[in-house]
């Protein structure tokens with residue numbers, strides 16, 4: 001597709017979300033993305049046929065054309081380590097279908113089988129591992145999936161201005177049928193509060209993300225950043241699960257960012273199964289007026305997951 005025709009992933013997801021709302025009303029969650037993909041593509045010359053799980057070593061999901069007739073298949077990785085991510089992956093591949101696929105017709109099969117190579121093989125995003133065009137395509141499919149499964153207005157309504165807690169996180173992951181990381185990342189992306197999330201392994205951040213207002217106050221999460229000795233996740237032997245149900249008030253001096261150190265409310269969980277921890281930091285809204293230049297932070301929500309496949 002040329003840039004002139006490029007569809008906005010957010011607009012396309014919102015368009016489909018509005019369709020779902022008209023048909024199903026408020027009772028449309030979690031989004032049945034398989035049924036939606038089939039229904040939306042049904043009248044195209046190259047509809048989506050099979051959608052199913054499979055063994056895809058190192059690959060999260062695929063959108064690939066049928067070899068003998070104009071039709072597309074979605075395959076998602078059903079390894080238990082991808083548990084909770086199937087719906088997001090299907091939505092991501094559906095995003096490629098809506099936004100990026102070449103339109104296939106019987107002409108492409110004139111010789112009896114498809115002669116062109118147009119598979120979408122989706123690996124977890126990794127900084128530097130993608131060409132710019134591929135990276136943009138992958139990010140667009142992620143954005144589409146995120147807005148389709150977790151519409152912003154609905155997510156905001158669930159929060160009702162409250163601080164993020166374990167109860168709320170559980171509520172939204174169930175409501176949208178997505179992983180904890182996906183739900184948390186979405187919240188970080190839209191919250192107006194100063195907040196950050198850090199996914200870590202072996203005492204170091206694998207990746208992280210800060211909200212817009214947190215970035216403005218000098219809170220950047222860099223991969224490779226050491227997790228402080230007094231952080232909740234390093235401060236005890238928790239086994240698995242959340243350390244506390246509600247954020248724990250911590251004094252300044254524990255978490256240090258370029259904007260300095262300040263008191264923070266900390267929520268943390270450990271997953272022995274995935275050999276990772278997740279820390280959510282929530283700061284007071286008051287900023288002392290200093291503004292830090294925001295810098296592009298290499299971000300990849302699933303870099304960490306790729307690392308788990310050893």
Ligand SMILES: [Zn+2]
Pocket residue numbers: 092093096120121122123137138141
């Ligand atoms: Zn992809």
